[in-house]
Amino acid sequence: MRERCRRLGGSCHGGREDEGAIRGVPDEPHAVRRCERRVVLVLLPDARDVARLTGQHHAGPVLPRLTGHQGGIRPGGGRCRRGLGQGRRAGQQQAGESELQDVEWGRVAGRSHGRGALELGTVHGMPPVPGDVLITTVQQGKFKLDVVPRGVPWVVPAGSYPPDRGGHVTGDRAFGQEVRERRRTLGLTQKKLARLLGCSPVTVQKLEEGHRRPSPHLARALAQHLNIGAAEIVAFLRSAQEAPVIPRRPVTPPGNPVPDGTRSSALPTPPTPFLGRAPERRTLARLLTRGARPVVTLIGPPGVGKTRLALEVARDVQAEFEQVHFIPLTTVLDARQVWAQTARLLGLTLGARPPLDRLAVHLGRRRILLVLDNFEHVLAAAADLHTLLEQAPGVRVLVTSREALHLSAEQVWALAPLGLPSPEPQALARLRRVPAVALFTERAAASWPEFRLTASTAPDVARIVRWCDGLPLALELAAGQIGPLSAAEVWAALQAAPLALLGEGPLDVPARQRSVHAAVAWTYDRLDHGLQQDFRHLGVFVGGFSAAAAGALGVARLALDALLRLGLVRRHEFQGRYSLLEPLRAFALEHLAFHGELDAAQQEHATQLLHSQDTPIWRSLGWVAAELDNVRAALRWAIGHARPDLALRLALGVSWYLEIHGLQREELAWFDEALAVDGGNAALRLQVMVRSATPAWQVGRHALAAGRLHAALPHVRTLGAAEEVGVLMTLGRVEFEQGNVEEALQHLEAARRLVEPGFGVSLNAGLRFHLADVHAALGEPGQARADVTGGLALCQQEPGLFWEAHLLTVQAALDLNDGQVLSARRALARALDVLAPTLHTRILTLALSYLACTYATQGADSAELQWAARLWGLVEAQREASAQPLAAPHQADLARFMRAAERHVPAAAWQAAWADGRALELHATWKDSLDRLRTEVSVLTLGVPVTRPSLKSG
16 A cells, blocks of 8 residues: 555555555546545545535535544544544444445544645445445535445546536436436436435436426425536426426336346456356356246356356346346345345335335336345345245346255256366367366466466366366466466375465455365355264265265265255266265365364275175176276275275275276286285285286286296195186286297196186186187197187187187187188177177277278278278277287287288378377277178178288288
8 A cells, every 4th residue: 555655646654554544645636546445535626626525515414313433534634543433333323224334434534735635544444345435425524435336437537527517408308317417427326316315215216217206396406416507407497397207117028128228237347257158158048038937046066156157147138137236145144134235235225114125116017137146145035035026026036056045936057067178188179178178278377478288288287177177266276376386286286285275366356265165164164063074074985976875974865965955065967976076075175184084984985895895786897987086095095004905805806997998007006005015814915916917917017927926826726726727827928928929838738737627617718718829829720720619619608708809809810811801800890799898998909900900901992901000000099008018929910911001002191090090089999890890791791702812921
């Protein structure tokens, strides 16, 4: 404040930012200058205008019941006492408190500087609403100050005040319009003019709308206070008496725009641009203007942007209404004060009449839109809203709340978070169109103009917006950290201390919107202790939970439904599951730790998952997919708290799912961390050691896999022949992957000798597959075919067995090397069909590799060769992403077909097709390939079988 005063040529006195007197006068006369939020300078050219402003010529008392404190600024513009304005709030001693809560009174202070400058100090104890202080009237040594809401054009431009006293009254304009224009020229509201006239604001409103003709006494008072010149006063009084009375308009039918001259709006202007939400805006606008229900309630979780969307929708539809009013209810702590607050913001004088009745009379049959913001903590007022709508049928109400109002006249609209990018990498152009990314990018650029969404920043931005779960408040707060921090540093900070990062919002927004913690606490603090505890405990779930899982932690279904209604929990209808938005989950975990409940809740969560492992539902891939993030969280807790058996069992339970989806690196990491925890059941540790060798060799860590298998083999032999066969079979595979085919055959033949009739079908079929693969690599197709035939016969005993797709892929490779393209495609069609339930990434990519070879045989046309290039490009990208190299014998086999096909396609076309393939989606390509194979095999089967020469010598 001191700096701003210096720029005005004066100085500031006082110990606080909002107190003190201002000395010095700006050079421009006739201006009202805003110096600080609660301090103004009123500059007038001479003492006569000071007298006119102070209302000393005013006829009749101004609110004579008001009394004020006797403190003030010392004469001569000295230091400001802290007592200024600290007197009793007007109307607290007697009736009428609700209509006078927005004014304060204090003693006039300051002195004239020869040009009519009036020095004012800060008024302490002003109502806690954003606005500016404006002196409006002075009477008997006391001045009245009004809090003028932001956006109201009360500041008079330099040179335009005082207005010309003359003016010209024309007879061809409506009298009410003349009154309105002159009142606005003087910067008076209807309420202020009514006080000067000694009448109610409704009377002024009716005069301006032409619904009432003034009495002679009122007409003379209007001429006096509207500065009608002496030459024009006769015409003005005649116009007042001859003005026709316009009957009140009926309710404007929905969809019919209100004429421009009758519209008014009082909507705050947000400081930032509004992005996205176009479908929601259209739908809500239609519901408000043409919907069957007069109340539209916008519900949603904290920080989802309900208020901001409501303001935009109100602007979209304001042409359909006579007036649009925004009613913030955040500071209203008692539901009984909702309608008094609404009446005050509509400029109504209440008197002894109940606020609801006064509103009903004022609204009548007029078509008005009320935007009631933050209704969730005053839900008891909803019944009165129903009463108001019955008496004012033209009113439409847009409500923002974290809970529905439960009215029959209500249309509820649940606002979801912004759309998120998919976990897979995306092109920058597509990523920029994602709503959550667009909002983050725009706000980040406002915080740091040099910020751009580039290939280097895109991955971290995508991680940030996914963590924020599309919650606009969290996105804006995270974006505000760009500049001091890079996108990568913001992501790291979110993982370490999310609520600390999301707690420094802009200062020009309400306190509860400056941080995620404050936004959630607004609802959390109003819960009873039982619901608070339930909400905290739900924070241990990661990625979602079922009602049964919540119940296992002690959260009853009724509590879950209550949290759902408040927007603290969301439900996924198609999955039958629930979840917490990640910022809300961070809040819950923070409060779990604060109450000393975190460790016990996480232990119970992990234990419940372990118990689920013993049920058939655990073996369902769909269930594991839904609970994967919960299993990961439980594994982290078990490993961090040295619970080896729990960690080993959880790692075993989730390993098959991770392998199917190409997540072998994660699978191996969990096994390694679990094995690193000392202690635990010895047999369980041995089982994990053997199982961990499979993801090890699949990601190319052959030495680690072989070392664990050799270390486990002596202990496994004590368990039985079947277990030993499994270890030998895996050792054979490890050697085969490295190209050591002879060594692989030795391990596999040793395993064959141990096979007994009672062994399971799966173990026998798997051994046949490994032997077939080795014999094919050794150039022994006959023995390889015998192993394939025997293995497929075993698979017939258990249809859909995992090994069937492997055996069919070996058969296709043998057919290709024999030049039997149609037979190879038939085998691959069967293999792809068998893979449908699991879509095992490793075997699927191998099958697609050999399918590409069937389109790269001699005689293939250019389109087939380019399709083969696309398939190989897809396989290459998938294997790179999962860090799974092809086995050395398979690489050599496929390389022959690739070299031969590439020679028959122009280099540019080959490279373009390969690049296109790398961008393909695996599961979609599987479906397209299977459909194509079914068509081709069916067509070729009806005609003469086509055989093409082998490219074995290529």
